[in-house]
Amino acid sequence: MVSLHPVLDKGSLTKGSSSFPGGTLKCHCSSNPVTVTLTSDVLHNHACGCSKCWKPDGALFSIIAVVPKQNLSVTANASKLAIVDESAAIQRYACKECGVHLYGRIEKEHPFSGLDFVHTELSDQEGWQEVQFAAFVSSIIEQGFDPSGMDEVRGKLKALGLETYDALSPPLMDAIATWTAKKSGKLPA
Numbered sequence: 001m002v003s004l005h006p007v008l009d010k011g012s013l014t015k016g017s018s019s020f021p022g023g024t025l026k027c028h029c030s031s032n033p034v035t036v037t038l039t040s041d042v043l044h045n046h047a048c049g050c051s052k053c054w055k056p057d058g059a060l061f062s063i064i065a066v067v068p069k070q071n072l073s074v075t076a077n078a079s080k081l082a083i084v085d086e087s088a089a090i091q092r093y094a095c096k097e098c099g100v101h102l103y104g105r106i107e108k109e110h111p112f113s114g115l116d117f118v119h120t121e122l123s124d125q126e127g128w129q130e131v132q133f134a135a136f137v138s139s140i141i142e143q144g145f146d147p148s149g150m151d152e153v154r155g156k157l158k159a160l161g162l163e164t165y166d167a168l169s170p171p172l173m174d175a176i177a178t179w180t181a182k183k184s185g186k187l188p189a
């Protein structure tokens, strides 16, 4: 049986709490962990199959969400963070010791600038928004997954109630396209 991610392998998703106030994310270091504090719940939590998002060992998917950047602060051991790939749109800050990504930030002009990318599984707290959909599903093949197993992967995601997409979900793709059209003048700003 293919393993997607510990959160997705349980058979059902634990619903988040609508009044969840945020919490603390922590890297995997047993001493001096990097911590990041969020002062709100996340939005658009989803599974991502792309090669760039951090996944725990053995997982095919990352679980990733966004939070307004003003709601995020690094609260311990910030000196252990380094940007994984300076050329990517999302500057992903990873712990230099354990490799976990604590947050991703977009500094350039981009439809999602102002939102930071985070992994709620790095928190001990319960109540974070549950996974809403699966994105970049076909991208797992680029990382070596056997294409003949894709029906099983998509079937497992659908059985959890998750729609599967090979880019982002329609509302997020529409938001990107709207931003692009406003920038080019095809739609009024």
Ligand SMILES: N[C@@H](CCC(=O)N[C@@H](CS)C(=O)NCC(=O)O)C(=O)O
Pocket (backbone or CB within 6 Å): 048, 049, 050, 051, 052, 053, 088, 089, 090, 091, 136, 139, 140, 142
């Ligand atoms: N097929 C590519 C897709 C990469 C990709 O476009 N990832 C999306 C979802 S995280 C993205 O927005 N990337 C922007 C970035 O990584 O900066 C891969 O797996 O590497």
Ligand SMILES: [Zn+2]
Pocket (backbone or CB within 6 Å): 027, 028, 029, 033, 034, 095, 096, 097, 098, 099, 100
């Ligand atoms: Zn660490």
Ligand SMILES: [Zn+2]
Pocket (backbone or CB within 6 Å): 048, 049, 050, 051, 052, 053, 062, 136
């Ligand atoms: Zn991704």
